[in-house]
Each structure stands twice: as C-alpha cells, then as structure tokens.
Amino acid sequence: MQRGITYYGSGARLRAVAHKLLQGRRVKVYTLGGSVTASAALHPRGLSYAALLFRFINGTFPNRMQILEPFNSPSRRAFEQLIRRLLALPGRPAVMLLHHYAWWMSKGDGLWGGLFYKEPEAQHTTFAHYYDLPSVSLRAAAWRLMEAGVEGFKVDKLLRPGGLNGATKKPIPVADEGESNLYLYGDVGHPEVNGQQALAELLTAPLTRAVREAAAGLTLATRVDDRLGELPPPMIPKNPVGAASVCAMLEDFKKVVTHRSGFQFVAHRPDAPTFALQKWRWQGNRPGDWVEMEVNTVAEGAHRRALATVMLVHLRSYENMGLARVECVEGCACPPAALDTLWRIKASIFYAFAHKVTQHPRCRLRVTIEDEPGRAQQQAHKVSLTGLMVTH
Numbered sequence: 001m002q003r004g005i006t007y008y009g010s011g012a013r014l015r016a017v018a019h020k021l022l023q024g025r026r027v028k029v030y031t032l033g034g035s036v037t038a039s040a041a042l043h044p045r046g047l048s049y050a051a052l053l054f055r056f057i058n059g060t061f062p063n064r065m066q067i068l069e070p071f072n073s074p075s076r077r078a079f080e081q082l083i084r085r086l087l088a089l090p091g092r093p094a095v096m097l098l099h100h101y102a103w104w105m106s107k108g109d110g111l112w113g114g115l116f117y118k119e120p121e122a123q124h125t126t127f128a129h130y131y132d133l134p135s136v137s138l139r140a141a142a143w144r145l146m147e148a149g150v151e152g153f154k155v156d157k158l159l160r161p162g163g164l165n166g167a168t169k170k171p172i173p174v175a176d177e178g179e180s181n182l183y184l185y186g187d188v189g190h191p192e193v194n195g196q197q198a199l200a201e202l203l204t205a206p207l208t209r210a211v212r213e214a215a216a217g218l219t220l221a222t223r224v225d226d227r228l229g230e231l232p233p234p235m236i237p238k239n240p241v242g243a244a245s246v247c248a249m250l251e252d253f254k255k256v257v258t259h260r261s262g263f264q265f266v267a268h269r270p271d272a273p274t275f276a277l278q279k280w281r282w283q284g285n286r287p288g289d290w291v292e293m294e295v296n297t298v299a300e301g302a303h304r305r306a307l308a309t310v311m312l313v314h315l316r317s318y319e320n321m322g323l324a325r326v327e328c329v330e331g332c333a334c335p336p337a338a339l340d341t342l343w344r345i346k347a348s349i350f351y352a353f354a355h356k357v358t359q360h361p362r363c364r365l366r367v368t369i370e371d372e373p374g375r376a377q378q379q380a381h382k383v384s385l386t387g388l389m390v391t392h
Contacts, residue, residue: 001205004141013094018214046068049199101139104188136202166218262289287371299392313387317348322381332363
C-alpha cells in the first residue's frame with residue numbers, strides 16, 4: 001500500500017477528517033468516477049472498492065450516523081474544473097485521487113498491454129501536486145506483481161469473454177472455473193474482486209496515515225499571507241470554473257425534450273433496482289430520427305454577452321452507434337456540428353459533447369441522425385442521449 005501512495009502532500013484536509021473520525025463524529029464519504037467506481041461489471045457489487053472502503057471506515061470508526069454515498073461522473077480542463085469545484089465545497093472536503101490501471105488498455109510504443117507510462121495518470125498526478133491532493137495508484141502498487149504473474153494479480157487471462165489481444169488479434173483467454181482468485185481483471189477495463197480489494201486498500205493507506213498523524217497531534221505550520229487565497233489560480237492557463245446554469249440528468253432530462261420524431265425515452269436495463277442503474281436515455285435508431293431540446297442559455301451578471309456552452313451527454317461505444325447533426329433551430333444561434341457516437345476503443349462510456357451557442361431564454365437545439373457512417377465506418381445509426389448541461 002505504501003508503494004501505491006504516489007503523493008501524500010501536506011495531508012492537512014485528510015487529517016481534519018481523521019480528527020473527526022477519532023472523535024467519533026460523522027463524516028461524509030463520496031466516490032466520484034466511471035464504470036470502475038460504479039462496479040459495472042462486478043458481481044456481487046458488494047465487493048466493489050467503494051463498498052469495501054465504506055466497510056473499512058464504518059468498521060474501524062463506527063458511527064451510526066455515518067453517511068457514505070457513491071456517485072458517478074471525462075479532458076484535462078474539465079478535470080481541473082471538477083477538482084476546483086470539489087475543493088471549494090462547504091466544509092473544505094478532503095479530496096483524494098485514485099488512479100485505476102487497465103493492463104490490456106495500456107498500449108503504445110510497440111506494446112499491446114502493460115505499458116507502464118500510459119497517460120493520463122502522470123498528468124492527473126500533476127494536478128495532485130498542484131492542489132496538494134493525496135494520490136494513490138494501482139499501477140505504482142501492483143504493476144510488478146502483474147508483470148511477474150503473481151497469484152491474485154495475474155493478467156494473462158480474464159474472467160469474462162470478449163477481450164481481444166491487440167498483438168495477436170486473438171481473444172484473450174478466459175480463466176477456468178475455480179481460477180478466479182488468481183486474476184485481477186474481469187474484462188479488459190474493469191477489475192474483479194482482487195482488483196477492487198486492491199483499490200479499496202490503496203484508499204485506506206493515506207487515511208490511516210492521517211489518523212496516525214492526528215492521533216500523535218501532528219500539525220503543520222501554514223504561512224499566513226493575504227496574497228494567498230484558499231485555492232491557487234487554475235494550473236491550466238485560462239481555465240476558470242464556469243458557472244453552471246442548467247444540469248438536466250436522469251428524470252430531469254426527460255422534461256427537456258419538447259418535440260421529437262423517432263426518438264424514444266427508453267431504459268437500457270429496465271429491471272435494475274434504481275432509475276439511475278436502469279440507464280434511461282432518449283434514443284433514436286434510424287436515419288432521419290430527430291429530437292429537439294429547449295433550455296435557457298442566459299447567464300446571470302457579467303457573462304451575459306459571452307457565448308454559452310451546451311454539453312450534450314451521450315453514449316459513445318464501439319458498435320451499432322451512429323452519426324448525428326446538432327443545430328440550433330429556434331431562439332439561439334450556433335453553427336451546425338457533427339456528433340459522432342462511434343469509436344474504435346473497446347469501451348462504452350458516457351461522453352460530453354460541447355457546443356457553443358448564443359444566449360437565449362428559450363434556446364432550442366435539434367439532434368438529427370444522419371444517413372452516413374461516422375469515422376469508424378460502421379453501418380449502424382443508434383444515438384443515445386443521457387443528459388444536458390449549460391455552462392458560461
């Protein structure tokens with residue numbers, strides 16, 4: 001675990017959390033990430049790293065009022081803006097960066113898996129240095145174990161079929177029944193039980209260090225100077241946090257649609273226990289299908305003359321996806337743009353497509369499925385929209 005702590009920093013905010021835990025006070029713990037955090041491919045989900053981390057905190061520092069909630073949420077500028085939003089929340093939360101490592105997706109420089117320096121981890125760790133955030137890394141902790149084929153960290157087989165070895169163009173072997181405890185990954189991108197356990201233990205390492213420091217009464221002297229703000233300026237030049245005026249997700253996104261032809265509001269997993277896990281979306285499947293969304297893009301105050309950014313959240317995947325045209329049809333103005341929901345990466349994620357529009361209280365945008373393939377040249381046309389945001 002110590003090898004996996006790639007940066008600890010001053011630990012000031014984490015020690016503040018540790019003091020609360022030692023005093024038996026309630027803390028709130030959230031996980032923010034993608035499919036690994038949501039344990040999308042893991043069964044049972046109670047063995048996800050988030051669940052294991054929460055179990056560790058509740059078991060080590062019991063408090064019947066503890067609030068532990070996972071929730072989910074991709075470009076470096078957006079990543080920095082997310083960090084700044086989190087650090088500016090009331091209560092000065094302690095933010096930690098957890099770096100997952102997908103062996104079979106880490107390609108480059110002649111390797112079709114296991115490339116150690118595959119981005120974006122190094123760039124994300126730079127944000128940890130800049131913002132004084134503890135950072136832990138599965139790659140730093142376990143890459144040598146993976147490469148050597150140590151039991152529990154073996155990567156030459158997966159637990160589920162579907163993975164492709166880029167070097168041989170052949171399927172990656174699937175582990176036999178009874179071998180699951182030897183392997184780290186369920187598929188090419190997601191850790192199985194062993195991997196989730198490793199991620200959870202990595203997160204406990206900085207926390208237990210902070211607890212030891214807090215128990216020992218360790219404090220760090222901080223320089224007091226009026227020129228030093230709570231946060232440094234953005235690390236990336238000209239990257240301020242925009243004011244978000246609209247965030248329509250889940251049930252709220254259904255209400256944004258005013259007119260449609262062919263698009264339907266459907267669930268990807270209708271039998272899942274919650275609305276979020278059912279993965280509802282506005283979906284069209286044929287060329288000519290269209291959907292119109294109406295939203296207020298007007299900013300308050302000084303940003304009134306600037307363009308607004310509409311972020312369309314959509315499914316991006318490697319098969320059966322299509323190309324669409326995005327255009328402003330009423331109220332606001334914008335140049336038409338192509339929305340390509342297909343790519344060659346063997347992964348399915350929700351992706352934010354950014355489009356500049358003029359400000360108007362009733363800006364209507366239309367998304368129309370085109371009768372042509374995207375860059376990946378597949379003859380399919382599905383377009384799935386899952387959310388809409390407006391920033392300034």
